Amino acid sequence: MILLVEDNPDHVALTIRAxxxxxxxxxxxxxxxxxxxIDMLFGRGDFDGRPVTLPSVVLLDLKLPxxxxxxxxxxLRAEDRTRLLPVVILTSSDEEQDILxxxxxxxxxxxxxxxxxxxxxxxxxxxxxxxxxxxxGPIAGGNG
Amino acid sequence: xxxxxxxxxxxxxxxxxxxxxxxxxxxxxxxxALEQSRRLENIVNSISDGFFVLSRxxxxxxxxxxxxxxxxxxxxGSSDLLGRPLWAKFPNLAGGAVEQNFSRAMHDRAQITxxxxxxxxxxxxxxxxxxxxxxxxxxxxxxxxxxLNDLRREQMQIELxxxxxxxxxxxxxxxxxxxxxxxxVSHDLRAPLRSLDGFSQALLEDxxxxxxxxxxxxxxxxxxxxxKMAQLIDALLQLSRVTRAEFNPAPVDLSxxxxxxxxxxxxxxxxxxxxxxxxxxxxxxxxARLIEVALQNLLNNAWKFSSQRRQTRIQFGVAPHNGVxxxxxxxxxxxxxxxxxxxxxxxxxxxxxxxxFEGTGIGLATVNRILKRHGARIWAESAPGQGAxxxxxxxxxxxxxxxxxxx
Numbered sequence: 001m002i003l004l005v006e007d008n009p010d011h012v013a014l015t016i017r018a019x020x021x022x023x024x025x026x027x028x029x030x031x032x033x034x035x036x037x038i039d040m041l042f043g044r045g046d047f048d049g050r051p052v053t054l055p056s057v058v059l060l061d062l063k064l065p066x067x068x069x070x071x072x073x074x075x076l077r078a079e080d081r082t083r084l085l086p087v088v089i090l091t092s093s094d095e096e097q098d099i100l101x102x103x104x105x106x107x108x109x110x111x112x113x114x115x116x117x118x119x120x121x122x123x124x125x126x127x128x129x130x131x132x133x134x135x136x137g138p139i140a141g142g143n144g
Numbered sequence: 145x146x147x148x149x150x151x152x153x154x155x156x157x158x159x160x161x162x163x164x165x166x167x168x169x170x171x172x173x174x175x176x177a178l179e180q181s182r183r184l185e186n187i188v189n190s191i192s193d194g195f196f197v198l199s200r201x202x203x204x205x206x207x208x209x210x211x212x213x214x215x216x217x218x219x220x221g222s223s224d225l226l227g228r229p230l231w232a233k234f235p236n237l238a239g240g241a242v243e244q245n246f247s248r249a250m251h252d253r254a255q256i257t258x259x260x261x262x263x264x265x266x267x268x269x270x271x272x273x274x275x276x277x278x279x280x281x282x283x284x285x286x287x288x289x290x291x292l293n294d295l296r297r298e299q300m301q302i303e304l305x306x307x308x309x310x311x312x313x314x315x316x317x318x319x320x321x322x323x324x325x326x327x328x329v330s331h332d333l334r335a336p337l338r339s340l341d342g343f344s345q346a347l348l349e350d351x352x353x354x355x356x357x358x359x360x361x362x363x364x365x366x367x368x369x370x371x372k373m374a375q376l377i378d379a380l381l382q383l384s385r386v387t388r389a390e391f392n393p394a395p396v397d398l399s400x401x402x403x404x405x406x407x408x409x410x411x412x413x414x415x416x417x418x419x420x421x422x423x424x425x426x427x428x429x430x431x432a433r434l435i436e437v438a439l440q441n442l443l444n445n446a447w448k449f450s451s452q453r454r455q456t457r458i459q460f461g462v463a464p465h466n467g468v469x470x471x472x473x474x475x476x477x478x479x480x481x482x483x484x485x486x487x488x489x490x491x492x493x494x495x496x497x498x499x500x501f502e503g504t505g506i507g508l509a510t511v512n513r514i515l516k517r518h519g520a521r522i523w524a525e526s527a528p529g530q531g532a533x534x535x536x537x538x539x540x541x542x543x544x545x546x547x548x549x550x551x
Contacts, residue, residue, distance in 0.1 A: 116367075
C-alpha cells in the first residue's frame with residue numbers, strides 16, 4: 001500500500017495516473033491534509049479504533065492544510081511504530097531550506113515534482129522501482 | 145688723637161661700608177626674589193586650570209586666579225580660603241570623595257586624577273592632585289561642558305542604535321516577506337502548471353483517436369508553454385536566491401569549476417562539435433556556490449548562442465582588460481550589437497528572437513547580481529555575428545599557471 005499525502009486533487013489524479021502508467025499495482029490511499037495522514041497512521045480521530053495498516057512508503061507533500069508535511073514527518077519519527085517508515089517527500093519546492101529541513105526531520109528521499117508530466121512519469125517509475133521493489137524495508141511484511 | 149682712636153674710626157668706617165654693601169646685596173636679592181615670585185605667580189596664573197596648594201593639614205596656602213574664580217562660583221572667596229582648611233569651607237565636597245582622594249594621594253605619595261560633581265551649582269570638576277613632602281598641589285578644571293557633550297553624545301548614540309534596530313527590523317521583515325513570496329512562487333505558481341501539462345498529456349494519450357492533428361498540436365503548445373513558464377519561475381527563483389543567499393567568500397579554483405561546468409554543458413548535446421579552451425590555475429576570492437551559478441549562466445549562454453556555428457569555440461581565461469585584470473568567457477557565437485549592451489544585464493531583456501535562441505532573459509541579470517554581491521563588475525564586448533566576450537573582475541583574482549590547456 002502507498003499512502004499519498006496530497007491536498008491538490010489534480011495532483012492526486014496525476015500521481016495515481018503516473019503510478020498506473022508504470023504498472024505499479026499497489027493500492028493507493030490518499031490523505032488530503034497532514035492531520036488526516038496522522039489520524040490514519042496512528043488510528044486517531046476519524047480512524048479511532050480502526051486497525052492501522054502501515055504503508056510500504058509514504059509520499060508526502062510539504063505544503064499541506066492544517067498540519068504541514070514537516071510536522072507530519074516529525075510526528076512519524078517521534079513514534080516507535082512509524083520511526084522507520086519510508087517517507088519520500090514529493091513537493092513542488094526545491095528551496096534549500098525545505099530540502100535540508102526534510103532530511104533533518106528524517107525524510108528518506110526528496111523529489112521535486114517536475115512540471116513536465118513525462119519527467120514525472122519517469123520519476124514515479126524510479127520511485128516505484130526503488131521503494132516498492134528494490135528497497136528492503138525495515139518493517140516485516142512491508143510490501144503490500 | 146691717639147693712633148688707637150684713628151684705627152677705631154677706620155674700623156667703624158670699614159664696617160659701615162660692609163653693612164652698606166650687604167644692604168645693597170640684600171636689596172638686589174630681595175628684588176630678584178620678588179621678581180621670581182612674580183614670575184612664578186604669572187606662570188601659575190597663566191594656566192587655564194585652577195591651581196591651589198594644600199598643606200599637610202589641609203590648609204590652603206596658595207591659589208591662582210582661575211582657582212579663586214572657580215571657588216567663588218562654589219560660594220567661597222579667596223579670603224575665606226587662604227590660610228584656612230579647605231574642608232572648613234567645603235565640609236563634604238562631593239560627598240567626601242575629594243577629601244578621601246586627597247588623603248589617599250598624600251598617604252600613597254602618588255599622583256591621582258578623579259572627577260567630582262559639586263551639586264549646589266551643578267559643577268563637574270576634574271582634579272589632578274600631585275603630592276609633595278609638605279602637602280599637595282592640585283590642578284582642577286570645570287568639565288561641565290565636556291560632561292554635557294558626553295551626555296549628548298551618549299543620547300545620540302542610543303538614538304542611533306534605536307534607529308539602526310528599527311531599520312534592521314524593517315529589513316528583516318522585508319526579507320521574510322521576500323522569503324514567503326519566493327516560497328509561494330516556488331510552490332504555488334508551479335502547481336497549476338503541473339496540472340496544465342499533466343492533463344494535456346492525458347488528453348493526448350487517452351483521446352488521441354478523437355483529436356485531429358491540429359488539436360494535438362495545440363495541446364503540445366499548451367504543454368510547451370506550461371514548461372516555459374516553469375522555467376521562468378525557476379529562473380526568477382534563482383535570481384531572488386542570489387540576493388537571499390548567505391555570502392561566504394573563500395579561495396575558489398575557477399579553472400576546475402569551469403572545467404566541471406563545461407563537461408556538464410557538453411553532455412547536454414554530445415554530438416556538437418565544440419572546443420573548450422580553459423586556462424589552468426585561475427583562482428579568486430568568491431562565494432563558491434554563487435560563482436558557480438554565475439559561471440553556469442555564462443557558459444550556458446556561450447553554448448546556446450554559438451549553437452549555429454559548425455564548430456563552437458568557448459574560451460575561459462584571465463587577461464588584463466581596460467587596465468584591470470579580468471576573467472573572460474569568449475564564444476564564437478551570434479554576438480550582439482553593442483548599442484544594446486546596457487540592456488544585457490537587466491532582467492527580462494532579450495537581445496535575440498525567441499525563435500532563434502530560447503531563454504528567460506533572467507540569466508545575465510542573475511550573473512550581474514552575483515558579481516555585485518562580490519563587489520565585482522561584469523561587462524561585455526561583441527558585434528553581431530562576431531561572437532561575444534564577457535569580462536568580470538573578482539577579488540584576489542590570479543592565474544598561477546598561464547599555460548592554456550584544451551579540455
